[in-house]
Amino acid sequence: MRNKEHYTDYEKKNGPRLVVEVDQAKVISHRGGNATLPCKFHHESVSAGSLSHKIRIKWTKLTSDYLKEVDVFVSMGHHKKSYGSYQGRVYLQGSSANDASLVITDITLEDYGIVFPFFPRLGRYNLNFHEAQQACQDQDSIIASFDQLYDGWRSGLDWCNAGWLSDGSVQYPITNPREPCGGKNIVPGVRNYGYRDKDKGRYDVFCFTSNFK
Structure with a gap:
């Protein structure tokens, strides 16, 4: 409309x-x-x-x-x-x-989409990088890049659990700083854990998918 x-x-x-x-x-x-x-x-x-x-x-x-x-x-x-x-x-x-x-023509995920956090039924911090890739594919999506997560943060995405990104780093977006999420006296932004071991590291994941299927 x-x-x-x-x-x-x-x-x-x-x-x-x-x-x-x-x-x-x-x-x-x-x-x-x-x-x-x-x-x-x-x-x-x-x-x-x-x-x-x-x-x-x-x-x-x-x-x-x-x-x-x-x-x-x-x-x-x-x-x-x-x-x-x-x-x-x-x-x-x-x-x-x-x-x-x-x-x-032929709109792709990279043209327009949304970022969403994902963790399995077992609970938070249970996915290594390869399992995170598969988890996103199972949701008809791909692992989000930093740029895509940053766009999500600018649009208001706030999530306290750290998740894998496509470059192998682990990060999470905070728009409302608070004690359980790094402290309430720090500025909003995308928190970065750095690059982690893709086989041994266990985190959630941020996936990227089209708004409409």
Whole structure:
């Protein structure tokens, strides 16, 4: 479902002012499905023949720490290029001359998903790394990376039990510091136990899966 609100940006570089409009809509899809990220643009107060130059359209994705942009897709005239894991899976919708909406096909877990903690019925701290991998697979998921856990923490994930991550480290996210979870006088964040023995170490695990199946 979309609401009627939208975001408008203005840019002017040696020519008519460019107006970019992006719907502030929740885009819902599922693993293996498609998703369209809406974006349209137009020039303000242009005269005939003033738009002979080509428009360069670039889509990027922010890293989990919101400090860096990663290229996803660039288009300029007939030249188009996709990057990284998006190669062959993204293109412009192009429903009109001013449509810059991006279509992502074959949605993967890495495109969009959620992190959740898991421990077996035996109780907490009973999984070595290899068992943790299998446990996530049994839940139709994969072991979360640090970036995915960090995203979960930024979204409010708070879990006191330490769990395996895909790089072999053991960490846990705390948004509400308290005594049983490292103390209440320390700042919120992702606590890190460091890298542990994958065969002998016993912890819970953080899994990553699609929101919708």
